[in-house]
Amino acid sequence: MDNRLPNLYSLLAKQTSSFQISELAARFQVSTRTIYNDIDKLNELLKTVDATEIMIEKGHILYVNETPVDIEKILFKDSDFINSDKRVRKIRILESVLLLPDNFSSEDLLQRTLVSKNTLLNDLRSVRKELVKNEIVLETIPFKGYKVIGEEAKIRNLLVATLEQDPLLFESTGFEKEKASLAEIDRLIEEVNEMIGIQLSDQSFQKVKLHFWVTMKRLEVQKSIQLLEEKDIYNKEEQILLTRKEQVSKLFSLAISEEELLYLANKLSEASITKNQELMTDKWLTFNLIIEQFITAVDQDFSEIDFTIDQKLYEGLLNHLRPAYKRTLAKETIENPMYDYVLDNYYLLHSSICKHILLIEKELKVEFSDQEISFFTLFFAASLERKKFFVPKKTKIVIICNAGISTSEILKSKIKNTFQVEVVGTFGAREGIKWLSDHKVDLVVTTIPLELKSVPVVQVNPYLSDEDRESIHRFVKPIFHEVNVDHLLAIVKKYTDLNIQEAKSLSNELTTYLNLSQSREKKEYQPMLKEILTPELIDLNYSAKNRDEAVKRSGELLVNKGLATSAYIDGMIENVEVNGTYIVIAPGIAMPHARPEEGALDVGFSIVTLKEPVVFGHPKNDPVKIVIGLCAIDHQTHLKALAELVEILSSEENIECFINAKDKKEIMDIVEGGK
Template sequence: MLDIRRVQLVSLLADESKPIKSEILSTYMGISQRSVYYDITNINDWLDSKKLPLIETIYGEGLILPEVTKKVLQEEGVLSHKQWEYHFSSDERIAVLLVVLLTQSGAVTMKKLMDAVQMSRGTVFKDLQELKEILIDEQLTCEFEKASGYFIQGSEENKRRVLLLFLYRIKYQYKWTEKLPFLHQLSSILCIFFRSEKQEFFKKLIFKTEKELGLLMTEESSHLLLIQLLIMIDRVRDKHLVFIESDEISILQETAYYQAAEKILKVLETPFNTTFPESEISYLARQLQSFKVAHFKSMHYSSQELDDLKFVVHRMVMEFQLKACVLFDMREELERNLLAHIKPTYYRLKYNVPYSSFIVKEVQENYPDIFSFTKQVISHLEFYVRKKIPDEEVAYIALHFGGWLSREKKEISIRHRALVVCANGIGTSTMIRKQVEDLIEGLHVIAIQSLHDYEEDCDVDVIITTSSQLEHPTIPVFCVPAILTNENKANLLWEFNRLFSEENRHSLYVDSLMKTIKKHAYVHDEVGLMRSILTILEQPNLMLKEDGKPMLCDLLTNETIQFTDSVSNWKEAIRLASEPLLKNNSIELTYVDSMIQNVEELGPYIVLTKGMALPHSRPENGVQKVGMSLLRVRDAVAFSDQEKHQANLIIVLAAADNETHLTALSQLSDLLSEEENLQKLIAANSVEDVLKVIS
């Protein structure tokens, strides 16, 4: 027989007519996905013993219980009709406590908090202590009065900001659904979250505003604005108003954002029986300023802001090129697009508007080198706004840089033409293009468009989009996230293989094989498995590109590290440092001449810090393959008359393109950011000394 948990699991499947993804079952049951698959295996063994059809795994869709099995289990009374009890995680309990404290009128008793999360007094008290620590960073405090209970103290803007973030997590990160019975008890805001007719009313209002202002709102930013409006209604009803200086209100009243905010709140007054004062209209106008615009327009800035931000963006791009040893072929276009993205970032930082993004971890894990270089150049924006830039903002700026890195001029063999259509803006679009072109040999993205500009009349083989709503009558459409996971990559490869393979019988075989494997086993690395299967089947038409990014220790070896006491001048230093790369055929002699010519024309820009120079040039000037060599000169080499342009370390970089060298260079940059490591390399007398520092 099945135990209680497995009865509950099979009952959940029986309640659904469509496949359910394992992650949703994991959330429902409060167990890991691994445990879900383990339970499914045991349930299938039990069903097999009863000669019943097994739970099926439909690739890309989820798990489903066959109708025949469902009917038999219902007749035998196996299925449980008991309402399933959801158990909060620690993070979820804290989120619920905060929502209750900020959406209830007045102070909240301990009993009410215990009822909200269905936990003991001791657990709730411990959670409140953690919540207090979180609130410190938000300039809020959680207070207690014996006569009334707990309440949150602080400015109204700070309360709304933290409430917005936690409500967003409840709805979209924790993935609760309307089936959870306790939601209606928490707050009126959550009730509206799960009533589709109410959501539709707000979505139409937001869409109209988006069109009028020319905003480019992602699905995420639309959700955030919806929550902001719900919070405003709730707080204004309870007479909790935002305070904004009259001078700032006067300035905002001159903008299109204020006019749009006024229209929105006018529409909301009647159905919600609420009047919004000027301060609330101004508050909403500031929120609207924080959203992306579809295209850069100078009207979105004051003249001073425009000049300042242009300068900031230019400095960021120039320093990124210098630190990453790349040259953007379309630098001015990159700067224009980055400027359009910096605008909402600037206003979010200026007005402390919360910004929720769950791609930070994906960017850091999948593109650590690009994120690292972006983190370094973001200092120009930090200096301008006088604030530290959060990683959420850095990640999206990194998407812009990452997307542009692959846009160098090069010959490619095009077999499939693609269009990228993205609701998240130009930066995300360019990053998606980079990922899919890196993944599939012969795929070329000929254009990228926003969802606003998309037209069905396009001459491409496939459309790749972040919008699940986009369809085309004749062209295949693939929906992908901004950062592709291994599973996303596997699915994309799968579909390309199925659609474009000349050997369709291989596609059918792989399809069948993958379904069988996933039915009986949990696949940890779908991309790796897909690659292995394709290799076995010798699939020549869909070649996977190799990552091919060497580490620093792969490039600096016994053969590429040299030592000398002195050289006659900086030109000799570059020539001597280049010899290992000439010997291993990484570069041609023309590359050495080009590096020297660059210094003669541009000055000692290659001296990145006192003590270290990084000579390099364009790939087309004689690079055969990626390489790096290190020359330690005991007597410092002068690249100019100034002391700061003297170097004992001459590290020659041969970049074959704009990307392959980034991992090694990022590691070198991190290494030399610590003065101690730089001095150890300068003092090194043997290859072993150098390898100890870089390993």
């Protein structure tokens, strides 16, 4: 058994101050993700003896337990741990059922779960119901035993979901050796992620790791996945894992098929990410356009808020949509730990998201679960939080003094000169007590003995000694008051009617006046296609020997127009090298581009029609006859023009006009006419 768990618990139980997760990771020479997992395991153990659980808040741990638990002793008592908790028993039985080969017996289950036969048979009834809920059947075969029947993908999904509820499985007897396999899987996923250019959230990383382990264990009992859909092109995850076939086979100690590698690659693409490079997919164009429509639709429900100017919101939703779409296609369940928080604190916002998510569902032909939709709401909630700011709020003080006006004024001046406070009034005792019954303050400073239940009281001498100043100082601390532009607009609307445009204009003015302009992104104007596509950006019947020449020409037009630097052309060619198949967006049409930071200066499109079609490497959409060079300075400014261009090219008649055009004016007429 690894000694890290008891050692970690011992360290936390003896602490007198909080630990940072990163500090513990460094001390035990593991990742922060491992420390989070260890805390989950310790809490499972602490539950069994009704001990105080370890709490984590913003990456800090503060654990207080006057009588520390002997964690090591509990770890060695597998049977006690399982028998003490019906939920754990059911989980362990369900795991065993899904990990055993066909025709396993009750004895096999008893050996793995360490429960009595009566307990096992009773718990199996509950397990069967859970299996049926997931469209899986536990069939009893006379004289042979039990057999699990169902789609392999659903069996694996359920097994992973069950393992996620059992962080202590790999600490139990018989599973310690699996830690070495998990460590190897961990390293493999890290390597693959680095090659792809992504960083998974801790929760997603753990889930992907479990999918790899479950795949290995199911293959050991000769249960393989069947991918019915044939793929024409592979995404980045698939490409990289296919090159790791030998490494994965060695890790699993058995030959792994291409279908299994593609399955694992899909699990990677379903994972939520915290950092990524541009991940091209066959739906990258659709994702970009539909997210813009989605944000605009939600924005219409909130007249006093402008979601469309938040670049981080757009980028966050774009990064989230791909794995959310993949998870939904795979019927992969996901739970949002903040689901109840979303419903309690952002009910109106969430209702709007639920209404407008239909835009995305209709376009992508999927139906997101309530839990999945709540993640979309959190991105909008984060946008709302970015609109907030805090200003110092002075401590409100009342002075009660029976010595007369002059003494009160002297004391008032001394206090104001010493502290950042607002003295809201000076009173005699009787008048002050009466005033306080109808008003609220933070502190009462008095020169006479006075007891009040509703507010703190500090008695001082009229000349305000050093000791008096120290007494007041204990109560006068910086208080920060949240100011929200939307709240200010709500106050204004009490006294005047504002239409949507007036509300947005006032919001922008208040934002600037309150010095929020530096922390908020300004929405850039989105030009129409006819505003940015000119004859100089069109080249007809260009002779290109190969793909790179065709891409280079589309880039040269952008550079010659001053829309990009020459480095942008190199970025376009490199992007085609990596994502060539996805650059071909429709039969005969390619749209090469590079990242904005690679030399984009302004928004623009170039159009190159080819004298002879060129092969780009797409299995269905080759050869390419039209090359559209895209230059974007951010994720959003070009989207209106892009949407118009996509609409124009959705017509076969327009495509033929482009290909057969003898004069640039023929293409400009289509663009300017909006056909």
